[in-house]
Amino acid sequence: MLNLTRPWRALRRAPPSATSASATLGTPPIHHKASRAARLIQLDSGGMARWTPRDYAALAREGFVANAVAHRAVKLVAENIAALTFLASAGGTPLDRHPLLDLLARPNPRQDGAALLEALVAHLLISGNGYVEAVGLDGRVRELHVLRPDRMRVVPGPDGWAAAYDYTVAGRTVRYAQQGTLPPILHVALFHPLDDHYGLGAIEAAAVAIDIHNAAARWNKALLDNAARPSGALVYAAPDGAVLAEDQYERLKSELEASYQGAANAGRPLLLEGGLDWKAMSLTPKDMDFLEAKNGAAREIALAFGVPPMLLGIPGDNTYANFQEANRAFWRHTVLPLATRLCGALAHWLAPAFGDDVRLEVDTDRVDALAADRDALWERVTAAPFLTVNEKRAMIGFGPVDDGDRL
Structure with a gap:
């Protein structure tokens, strides 16, 4: 929960050097703002990244790193956009060569254009935000670099728009003031209905389905480690109401751990004697409809990323004709709209350096x-x-x- 008490008191506290009667008595000074909402925006943001329940690191670990379906969905969208060919035009006239195309082809010494676009799209899908830094020399844009969104914080200005961006690495913070003809940072944010500055990533919308899918995988792994048997209990039902002695209890427990637990002991029969009976204490995979629940979660993950389930290997109507239609729908409704938006954002951002009439578009003929x-x-x-x-x-x-x- 956001605590507004300390920032509000800090805002109202008079400066230590003030000697006026109002400062001595603790009367709050008068603040003049350019916008009535600017003070609230400043307090709510404060230059800090605001994530709804899960932060970027948790989403990246549980989704992209630990979940095969989400990982493949991100890679499928990012790699297909990175493999596209882009065209430039000026004043409506297509151009075979343009400095903007050369910059996108070789954005910096460590990356080619495909690697830069893949990283940008992956950050967009995971966090909902993508940041590109423009490095200039002698008044020209020479390099483009993708910055990690978890290290970037928006610093709102008096009007509520981003006045600067703070990038923090290893305890050092660099501030990029959004001033000048060409701002140094391009911030591409996916739509978020509850946030003015940060976007909503597809992986956050699929967080519940990802948790279900990961939990099912961990449960299956634990079941295999436990000899592919669900948990249960050995019940001692002696006819005279007697209980096991301490040495009998310890011997029974050690024999179970040594001879019946673990994948190496899978399939070994359990020998019961002296009134012992096995009682299962959990639902079987059949009772839980384990596979259907896992496949249902996988379909929800694919839906959040806009990837047809059959392209991710999820069981369904995987015929050749359906695969062709699914692939065509994937390109029409997911890849091309996002690629077109990135083209517009890059061209609009770099227009002061390459001409106001420059346009970027996807070469769909390829x-x-x-x-x-x-x-x-x-x-x-x-x-x-x-x-x-x-x-x-x-x-x-x-x-x-x-x-x-x-x-």
């Missing part, structure tokens, strides 16, 4: 999964006798040609 859609478009355009050559070329994304304004 996406094999959309080949059927492209062939259908070409057939429709070719069969339209009422369109000129240049109109047909414009419909499929090509520029005009001389003498093309004819039927």
Whole structure:
């Protein structure tokens, strides 16, 4: 729970050097704000990352690191976006070469363009936030670097917008003031209905399903370690109401630990004597519908990331025709919308350095999964006798040609 008592008192406390009567009596000084909501925004944010129940480290460990379904979903989206080819245009005219394309192809000495985009998209899906730093020299943008979102904190300004970003590593903090023609930090945030500065990652929306899936995997592992048997109890029912002696109890416990526990003792029969009876104390996997619960959680994880379940190997209608349709839907509804948004954000951010009319877009003609859609478009355009050559070329994304304004 956020404690507003200490910051509110700190805000109202007079400076130690004040000698006025108001400071002596503890009367709060008058503060003038540019916005009525600025004080509340400053107190609520304070330059600190605000995560709903789970923080970035926990989400990354339990989701991306420890869960195979979420890991593959993140990799599938990030790697496909990183493998895309991008086109640049200026004033609506497609360009074969552009300095912005060269920068995206080789953003820094340690990464190529695919590695930078993969890291950016992975951070977006895990935390809902992606940060890119622009490094300039002699008035030109020379390098781009992706920064970890768990180390970045938004510092709101008087108007409520981000005035700066604090990046903390090993106890050192660097402040990036969002000033100048080209701000040094690009912050891409997925939509969050309850936060003004930070985005909502897909892995956080799938946190409950991820916990169920991980718990099922741990339960299965523990069951295998315990000779693939559920837990139970040995009940001693002597006819005369007698109980086991201390040495009998210790001998029985040591024999169970040495001869019947562990995967190496799987399948060994349990020999009971002297009125002992085995009573199971937990539900069997069949009673729990173990596999269906685990597959249901996996489907919810895939749904949160926008990945069709069959692309992740989750059991279902995994026929070849369904796989083709699922792959096409994955590209239409997940990969291309996110890639288009990143193109718009990068072009808008870097426009002061490369021209206000520069645009970035995805070259969909090189996406094999959309080949059927492209062939259908070409057939429709070719069969339209009422369109000129240049109109047909414009419909499929090509520029005009001389003498093309004819039927």
